[in-house]
Amino acid sequence: MKQIANWIIIILLFFSIASTHKLKFVGAFVRHGDRVPNKNIPKDGTIWQCKLNSLEMYNNDNLPSPTPSRLFGKKFMQDRNTLPGNCSRGQLTEIGAKQLQSLGSKFRNKYIYDLNFLPQELDPDFIWLRSTDKPRTMRSAANFFLGLYPQKDNRKQDVFPIHTMDWNNENMHFNTKMCPKLAILKNQIKRSPKYITHMKSIEYFIYQIDKIYGFIDLDGYNFLTLYNNVKFRINHNKTLPSGLSDKMIEKLKIEGGWYANFVMGNKTLVKLTIGPFLQDLLNAFDSKISGENPHKFHLYTAHNSGIVPLLAAYGAFDSRPVDFASSVVFELFQEKKKYYVRLSYNDRKIKIPGCKKKKCLYTKFKKITQKMIPKNYEKECRI
Known part of the structure; x- marks a missing residue:
């Protein structure tokens, strides 16, 4: 009996300790879902057909939200785009949409059902969405939200804002428009002895890839691009370029990861790339602690060029290309x-x-x- 009593005390003590660590706020930085290429690759005649499109309703903010009696859908003309087919560059695909819905559902299970942190019924005061102003990230945010809070009644109209900003001012990606110094620093890194030595050490691999794809001035960034292109193709059952072996695909992954770590993970670049966003993140934490911020969950949908420096800022990038629908999650707890x-x-x-x-x-x-x-972003970014 004494042993049982001791176990009961231990269990009660465990729950007492656990209850003092109260989750207060969650910020999730997510890469968009699977997409089609941003541009056509030389010697590539792959046709991309997209079925996933969105409908829009236009309304004056000063007027009450109308019922969606008239919706407008963007329809791409066949073979009049950069890519062969009817897809826009970088467009989120059905597979990409499902990836984000699945991720949202995973967050639903954790933060709604397991931890009882978010309410089971949607409360707009607790959720805040943020995305870069690109269709694939905006749609990724919407699909994540559908997974987090599935729409139960199609007749009910929910208008939920996805906060964004002009692309030239965006602070969640490698933005040379906002910070011109980034382009100079990037070129300096690519002229460094270590970078040049590394590229020389893989000259034969560069020759092999160039022979397959027909690239000119192939560098580490192209490896990252091509590895993503391979992932697009595999996930969408597209034919891989002739001569591209599994061993070469693995090498593309390794070299793309090396480039991301050496260039995009450079401390100075990280600071000028993701620093302003980190200030926004701290502001969200501080306002939550002070009681000014009612939100419990922030979603940020962005790109590979945001996740790499974000991870690198905390010494957490593992030199592997970031998968679609990857997430970096910040959780704020309170203990007394x-x-x-x-x-x-x-x-x-x-x-x-x-x-x-x-x-x-x-x-x-x-x-x-x-x-x-x-400390002075404008000054540090000045050329």
Whole structure:
């Protein structure tokens, strides 16, 4: 009986400790779903046919939301686009939409059913959506949301904003328009002895890829692009280029990851690429802690060029190309009067350098993050 009593005490103590760590806020930075290529590759005549399209309704903000009696759909003319077929460049596909719905459903199971953190019925005051102003990321945000909160009644009209900004001012990707210095720094890195030596060490592989694809001035960025192109093709049952072996595909993956880590993961580039977004993230945390922010969940849908520097900022990029629908999740916990942050990448918990545990004291996390935020962004970006 004494042993049973001791176990009961241990169990009660466990739940008492667990209950003191209260989840307060979640920020999820997600890559868009599978898509068609952004541009045609030399020697490539693949035809891309897209069925996934969206409908829009135009309305004056000063007027009440009307019933959707008249909707407008964009329809691409056959073979009048950059890509052969009826798809726009980089368009999200049905497979990509399903990937995001599945991810949203996964978050639903965790944060609604398992943790009872979000309400089972949609409360717009708790959710905030943010996306870059690209169709594939906007649609990815919408599909994630459909997975998180499936629409039960088709007759009910929900108008939910996806916050965005002009592409030239976007702070969730490698943006040379907003920060011209990035282009110069990138070229300096690609002229460095280490980069040049590495490219020389794979000259024969470059020759093999050039022979297959017909690229001119092939470099590390092309490897990342081509590996993504291989993934598009495999996922959509498209024919792979003749002569491209499994061994070469694996080499594309390795070289694309090396490029992403060496160039996009460079500390200075990381700071100028993702620093302004990290300030937005800290602002969201601070406003939540102060009680000003009613939101419990922020979704940010963006690109590979945002996730790599975001992970690199915390020493967490693993030199592997980022898969579609990948997610970097920040969780804010409260324990009595202290706050903690936990970071994860595709469900893998990440220990932030400088923190003793995987749950990092918020004051410490904030100091670490502030080191990656430019003090004078405009000045540091000036050429």
